[in-house]
Amino acid sequence: MNTNAVTMIIPAEFPQLQALAWNRDAARPIPAEEAFALYERNWRFVDQTRLTAREKQLIQSLAAEFGHGVLLVAG
Template identity: 40%
Template sequence: MKKIRLFDYPELRRLCWHRQTDMELTEEQAHKIYTRNWRHLNQQRLTEDEAAFIARLRAYRLRAAFEDPPDECQQPDLP
């Protein structure tokens, strides 16, 4: 996954108040922060870019979940 600048996403930046604003995060890290702190996020203050970024992260995670099912969900090889 590519890296993003914390400064480019205002609500993510607010969630990461304890980090430097010029810091870079992976998209995976950003997804985890949004997920873990969703209750603190002010959805009315999301910019269009940030809302689109969150939607893209969700779509990627959903697609990845279906493309890589856990081993216990795999079909057994039949003889």
């Protein structure tokens, strides 16, 4: 029995993530690790002044789980 459930995130629920996922159906859930990778790879396109408190919390949680507490971004 596999107990390693993959956490899924719906980009449409997070405005900046939805913008980063412009080329896919934002209503379709993606794995949390993929969401983290999208934020890291495309951070330069994230409007940090428009991040909601909920989205900031999501980013912090993703960084803690997949980035050892660090979001690797340039800038």
